[in-house]
Amino acid sequence: MDWSGEGYVLSVRKHGETSAIIEVLTRDRGRHAGLVRGGVGRKMRPVLQPGNKIQLDWHARLSEHLGYFTVEALTSRAAELMDDRMALSGLNAVCAIARETLPEREAHPYVYDAFEVLLDNMDNPDIWPALFVQWEAGLLKAMGYGLDLSSCAATGSNDNLTHVSPRSGRAVSASAAEPYLDKLYALPSFMMGQPYVTPEDVHNGLALTGYFLETRVQWGVNRTLPDARAQMITRLTEEGHARAPTPR
Numbered sequence: 001m002d003w004s005g006e007g008y009v010l011s012v013r014k015h016g017e018t019s020a021i022i023e024v025l026t027r028d029r030g031r032h033a034g035l036v037r038g039g040v041g042r043k044m045r046p047v048l049q050p051g052n053k054i055q056l057d058w059h060a061r062l063s064e065h066l067g068y069f070t071v072e073a074l075t076s077r078a079a080e081l082m083d084d085r086m087a088l089s090g091l092n093a094v095c096a097i098a099r100e101t102l103p104e105r106e107a108h109p110y111v112y113d114a115f116e117v118l119l120d121n122m123d124n125p126d127i128w129p130a131l132f133v134q135w136e137a138g139l140l141k142a143m144g145y146g147l148d149l150s151s152c153a154a155t156g157s158n159d160n161l162t163h164v165s166p167r168s169g170r171a172v173s174a175s176a177a178e179p180y181l182d183k184l185y186a187l188p189s190f191m192m193g194q195p196y197v198t199p200e201d202v203h204n205g206l207a208l209t210g211y212f213l214e215t216r217v218q219w220g221v222n223r224t225l226p227d228a229r230a231q232m233i234t235r236l237t238e239e240g241h242a243r244a245p246t247p248r
Helices: 084-102 109-119 127-143 174-183 200-219 227-238
Strands: 002-015 019-026 030-035 053-059 068-075 159-166 171-173
Touching: 002 030, 002 084, 019 053, 019 068, 019 109, 030 053, 030 068, 030 159, 053 109, 053 159, 084 109, 084 200, 109 227, 127 200, 159 174, 171 174, 200 227
Parallel strands: none
Antiparallel strands: 002 019, 002 053, 019 030, 053 068, 159 171
């Protein structure tokens, strides 16, 4: 069984003396693994970096086999961002989350498309942190745990939605949220279509999507979120692109 396509490298691990097993994210085949002969050699090492886009040809005798890839470089995102430590931390985080949360060989084209948009904007620190949050929200939806931000869980109103309930994943209006602020997650304005992003919004968005990824997606497989995500948040905070709101 053979197939060809494009995909993004998510992870690489050495196999034997010279080969590597890689995981890639593809639009039509989802997260897919395969062996690359010579994958740890000098020629292939720059190609097989997380975040790089590659042309793939997968070959196996049976579909359930690991199979092997022949690959060709298309874009070298990792090299482009090498001097931008904050963007590189975001690149590592999104690859790690995709690797650890997406089911193997299950296509999620909208997740793939949003992944591509995020990577295309990694050179713009005013844009990509919010895109990262939106990508995680889309990932939750694809996994069957989408947030419902259409109306208030308490009143049914769709006006002035400011928080999200950690129990239901539904939005809550400002008036209904007031007595329970310490129990709710703040809803970033950009997730409601507003055109501006603040460091507080980024912080709140990452806290929101991180909570649901942790408790809905990862809890079922007894795993936490990857360390790369926490490292990204630390970097965003150090650079002033994420900031916890001032207590009221």
